Amino acid sequence: MHKLIVDANKKSLGLNLKELWQYRDLFYVLAYRDLRVRYAQTFLGLLWAVLQPLATLLIFTLVFGRAVKVDTGNIPYPLFAVCGMAAWAYFGFVLNQSGNSIISSQEMIKKIYFPRLVIPLSKAMVGFVDFAIALSFIAVFMFYYSITPSVNIIFLPIFIILTIISALAIGIWMSALTIRYRDFQHVVPFLVQFGLYATPVGYPAELIVKNLPGWASTLFYLNPMAGIVEGFRWSLLGGNPPGQLAYYSFAMVILLFITGLYYFKRTERVMADIV
Template identity: 75%
Template structure:
């Protein structure tokens, strides 16, 4: 790759973007490698990408749709759940993969220079496979139940972008923290498991916050995906708009993204020495 000439007179954000663009080929190569390796030497191959969300949907349908009987405002429960799963599946994949991404690429990090941010960013690209499959389930169930998307679908791109930013924000933070504190390798699976139930994927957020005081609602929406999943489902199915507390979730997303980039940049300087 050609040597990148850095103009110190330009803002730091501009330098970062220019450098990332210069290494875009490496970004695509890493994403393609991860995509190929993900289901390599498996009997079912790509079918696992369909089986995993389908199994989760079946569990949610039995637990929340049949046993707990969650209020879905008239929407068939499988459709209600899969709309929540669509954004969560992307977030959870990026979270899982980004946490150990730098450690997994430590040999490359030690030997050559490249912007280390390329590594967690490449995981975000691979995660679109899970997202596309979840959205395929959404379309199939809408056709099956004869459900017409709401007019709010014009806001869907906004919530998709927020999902991507949220996944990158937490993923970048974890990838940098895991280098210094290896305990986070064990924390990430717990966060994903806990987050699935702490996020309104299989139920409505309003059923939770109506039982909480205001401070409890803020705590619930400190989960960056709480407001996003709520808004994602609203943009597809209509119904009540996201709670006013959802805007707190959106603020947390932006805060995590900015601080995550700053912390990653700080750790990047010594990454090759401590990885």
Template identity: 70%
Template sequence: MHKLVVDANKKGLRLNLKELFQYKDLFLILAYRDLRVRYAQTALGLVWVFIQPLATLLIFIMVFGRAIKVDTGDVPYPLFAISGMAAWSYFAFVLAQAGDSIISAQEMVKKIYFPRLVIPLSKAVVGLVDFSIGLFLVLILMIIYGFTPSINIIYFPLFLIMAMISALAVGIWMSALTIRYRDFKHVVPFLVQFGLYATPVGYPSSLVMNNLPDWANILYYANPMVGVIEGFRWTLLGQQPPSAYSLISFSIIIILFISSLFYFKKVERIMADVV
């Protein structure tokens, strides 16, 4: 019996992937539409993509770099902070956009059939634009400070994939939960704001590990982005590799992603009726 259930789940997964591939054109259209209208009719346009991370970086420099004087080793603090911000900004964007994506597209959801998962998935592509800007700022600061990228950069794609899966996992969960419980529309901004400081974006994770007991460190690393940001800094800046606790973050990412797909599939049947 257990084998039949597993085989059925695998078959369903294959069919879902095949169906998603059949709607790849819709996926690309949604991503292109979001890119085109995001900064439409704004005076500064794409300049906003630079203003937002630079403003946050300035705040971090004043608070963590100057006031608290966080120790970042041989890495200049602005470079240290922007490398974490690049990863976090991508996660925050996809979470916010994917979490509200089904509600925002409710008219389309009601009128035509297509795999609803296409909607939150398309946000992961749109977020890569901001992420690319973040990496560009990292490169600029590396040039300014004469900092050479680490040889570990060959592992960068792996942590980029983990960042994408992490953002989509939480975003898909939120998009499905928001269908039934509209209160989650207010939870997403709180998660983004709280997570910025609960994640080692402006400070090294060692600062937390050295001042907390083991049980608290385990709880801290339950945040999926802690391990991802550690990996980003290891690949880009050659800092300490992700700690053993990072396995907790990566395990949480996989669990969240798989469970989000199953829950989304369950809710998908009633989406057109309740949005």
């Protein structure tokens, strides 16, 4: 027999992962909806998912590759950049989507119960399509420049998972914060734009470590994506593995993810009242 007890005096902070699992169908269906709706009634359709990163890549190649002539060793610049961009674009997409996700589903939140975490989580899944397209870009570029992947590629899944967790961590934080403070609606796009340059997407991280003082490098690596983008690229193209500072990034991912879940859980209780 299904039994439910709600007591105003006993508030639990458990994450209730079991319940989340029971709602997995909702998670799929929401992701499906977003995918279907995303390019509905557009002329180019899914082509947009290809054109957007290509345009960014083009400008990066012109500015960093040709004009500034960033040193990427023996790796052709476009390939170098596309590896960083794949991870970053996924992160940025999930962040943008999930930051606003609770507010844009407020009609639903006010009318029915389900674990609210399903909403930002489903956004991570929607991003997989773009992520897959970006990964196939990398394959095409490697083929074109006839560069074989390094043996480090066995670590690629780990970095993909870290990318997802990192995107979720910040996405969950932002979605919960946005409900209370609409300021974060403006913070998120800024964060994504700012992060594109503050993360070693278009340039190698060594440039920062070499040219900036120690504290600045530490700060640089407190960005969870700094270490991940570096590792992601290393697992594909080889070269120097991420330095010790990169572990700051990995620690930040875990820290932000866990605190994010708990902050979200705390906000979840009053979500329908304040959204």
